[in-house]
Amino acid sequence: MANDWNDTRPLSPHIMNWKWHVTMATSIFHRASGIALYLGTFVIVGWLIAITMGESAYETYAGIIGSPIGLLVQIGFTAAVMYHLANGIRHLFWDAGKGYAPGFANVTAWMTIIFAAVATAVVWAYILTSVVEF
Incomplete structure (x- = not known):
């Protein structure tokens, strides 16, 4: 049956056939930042849960989120919010x-x-120079 199909309409172009441009990138970044915001919300909820669980849980969570990887996650979340x-x-x-x-x-x-x-x-x-004590 597939051999009998004689459709001359153009096929949908594949992404590799398009020339990369900035508006395409912003569309992709917008979707990615939305996903990052969704995932980052779990970090905020974890922080709120740690607060309700007491000082020990909060200190443990603060240690994790204050680690180099935790700071990278926070910076990425901030970038996602701003974008x-x-x-x-x-x-x-x-x-x-x-x-x-x-x-335009x-x-x-x-x-x-x-x-x-x-x-x-x-x-x-601002955070690293005014708020955080080293």
Whole structure:
């Protein structure tokens, strides 16, 4: 039966046939940051549970989350928050019908990525210099 099919419509293009561009990356990053936020919520819930379980449980959890890997997770969570926030604002403009021109979409895509990187760096520079005692 498959041999009898004579459909001349174009097939859906595979991802490898597309030229990589920044708006494609921002779409993928938005989905990835949403997943990171979902997973990061479990870290926050774990912190809240540790608080309710007493001082010993909290100190253990604080030791884990304060480890180098824990700090990396926190920095990644902060980056996901900042990126998802910036790209969400970008999507709000799209919902209003603004910003669809390819050149402008590319500019706002780069602005979103740069904002997320700079905002994450500023937040963690503040935390590491003002809040954390070494």
